[in-house]
Amino acid sequence: MILVLDLCYRDGSLSRYEFVDPVANALRRAGAEIDVLHYRELDDPSGYDKVVLCGTALKDRCCIDDAQKFSWIRDWKNPMLGISTGAALICSILGGRVLPDIHIGMEDVRIIGETPLLGEPRNIPSFHLHSFRLVLPSELIAVAENCEAFVARDRPIYGVLFNPEVRNRWILERFVKCEL
Amino acid sequence: MKLGVLFSGGKDSVFACYRAMEKEDVRCLITLISENEESYMFHTQNIGLAELVASAIGIDMLKWRTPGVEERELEDLREAIVEACRLYGIEGIVTGAIESVYQSSRVQRICSELDLWCFNPLWQIDQPDYLRMLIAHGFRVIVTGVFAYPLDESFLGAEIDREMIEKLERLQKRYGISPSGEGGELETLVLDGPIFRRRLEVLRAERLFSNNRGRYVIESARLVEKPTN
Numbered sequence: 395m396i397l398v399l400d401l402c403y404r405d406g407s408l409s410r411y412e413f414v415d416p417v418a419n420a421l422r423r424a425g426a427e428i429d430v431l432h433y434r435e436l437d438d439p440s441g442y443d444k445v446v447l448c449g450t451a452l453k454d455r456c457c458i459d460d461a462q463k464f465s466w467i468r469d470w471k472n473p474m475l476g477i478s479t480g481a482a483l484i485c486s487i488l489g490g491r492v493l494p495d496i497h498i499g500m501e502d503v504r505i506i507g508e509t510p511l512l513g514e515p516r517n518i519p520s521f522h523l524h525s526f527r528l529v530l531p532s533e534l535i536a537v538a539e540n541c542e543a544f545v546a547r548d549r550p551i552y553g554v555l556f557n558p559e560v561r562n563r564w565i566l567e568r569f570v571k572c573e574l
Numbered sequence: 575m576k577l578g579v580l581f582s583g584g585k586d587s588v589f590a591c592y593r594a595m596e597k598e599d600v601r602c603l604i605t606l607i608s609e610n611e612e613s614y615m616f617h618t619q620n621i622g623l624a625e626l627v628a629s630a631i632g633i634d635m636l637k638w639r640t641p642g643v644e645e646r647e648l649e650d651l652r653e654a655i656v657e658a659c660r661l662y663g664i665e666g667i668v669t670g671a672i673e674s675v676y677q678s679s680r681v682q683r684i685c686s687e688l689d690l691w692c693f694n695p696l697w698q699i700d701q702p703d704y705l706r707m708l709i710a711h712g713f714r715v716i717v718t719g720v721f722a723y724p725l726d727e728s729f730l731g732a733e734i735d736r737e738m739i740e741k742l743e744r745l746q747k748r749y750g751i752s753p754s755g756e757g758g759e760l761e762t763l764v765l766d767g768p769i770f771r772r773r774l775e776v777l778r779a780e781r782l783f784s785n786n787r788g789r790y791v792i793e794s795a796r797l798v799e800k801p802t803n
Contacts, residue, residue, distance in 0.1 A: 408597040408668075408693045416698035452682065453666075453691045496686055499679035521675055523682060559698060560675070 397442040401457040405432035416559040424570040447480025481553030489531035507537040520556035550574035583624035586670030593695040601662040608642035666691030719761035727783040730790040
């Protein structure tokens with residue numbers, strides 16, 4: 395069972411249609427069983443096999459301000475994928491820095507390191523909608539230029555600053571189907 | 575949160591408005607009136623009727639004229655949004671974008687520059703499911719323009735119903751058209767729905783069709799009271 399975590403400003407928000415439902419639908423189409431929860435409703439993620447942390451609206455930083463609710467990420471061992479704000483949150487919880495930098499629209503992401511999730515080094519056209527750049531902590535390795543994607547050194551925790559539910563749904567499909 | 579909805583009177587902006595009204599406080603509808611029928615950003619078909627749809631819903635409408643020149647349109651949109659902020663104190667913008675990265679990125683940039691929230695509640699929605707949802711929620715939508723083969727004259731003025739959705743799905747499989755017209759294949763007008771205090775009635779209209787393009791030109795329409803529950 396995959397947990398899809400809604401990081402938007404409140405449970406059942408107007409942003410959920412835009413940042414959570416498209417991810418949930420793509421995972422379902424890939425054959426996954428999923429639960430969708432708002433982060434404030436999550437008590438214990440330990441019963442889930444995998445977790446996806448969704449993106450948020452550009453102006454929405456509520457979950458970053460609520461970072462204490464995500465301390466469980468430090469000990470999480472199963473596959474996890476952070477998208478946009480979700481990736482920034484993982485970076486921040488694991489000791490990295492999140493700096494302001496607006497990025498909107500289609501642009502190539504240059505993959506620089508091979509991983510089971512993103513495949514071999516190449517350029518992939520991607521849709522961006524985020525307001526930060528990341529300075530990664532030592533536990534995370536950049537697998538795309540400008541830290542647009544990362545993986546943890548010793549566990550299957552991934553982050554992508556672009557939105558794979560808009561372009562590159564194959565990434566979500568791989569997250570469901572592949573051994574990470 | 576006080577919001578303004580980019581509004582054409584077509585199904586996408588009306589349904590986006592419906593979803594926004596369920597969750598937040600919609601203070602105004604913002605309509606760009608493009609003088610360019612080939613506008614890159616804005617729905618131009620029967621745009622004069624948008625005001626009637628806004629009246630039917632009962633929300634104030636801000637009309638803003640644009641010559642419809644590519645990229646200059648964006649400056650016009652920005653000016654319209656600034657004016658909506660001044661008049662209605664809105665904190666964010668809602669659009670009916672479904673797939674168009676071109677449109678949504680441009681509106682996102684304007685909102686970001688103006689420090690506004692931006693919402694796209696139909697973003698990436700499955701299009702046939704969305705059309706079925708429109709009907710299930712009680713929206714009555716007619717086709718007012720067709721702009722791609724094999725959409726023909728029979729669509730003009732026709733109401734979107736289950737039969738039409740099935741036909742559009744077949745055309746999607748065979749010809750790759752977007753069932754909801756996201757690629758500019760068709761345009762629509764909403765006559766009634768759950769957020770409408772009154773409904774629209776078309777009194778006189780003309781079908782114009784040639785070279786795989788057609789318009790349902792509404793020459794006269796009025797608002798009709800709805801029965802109260």
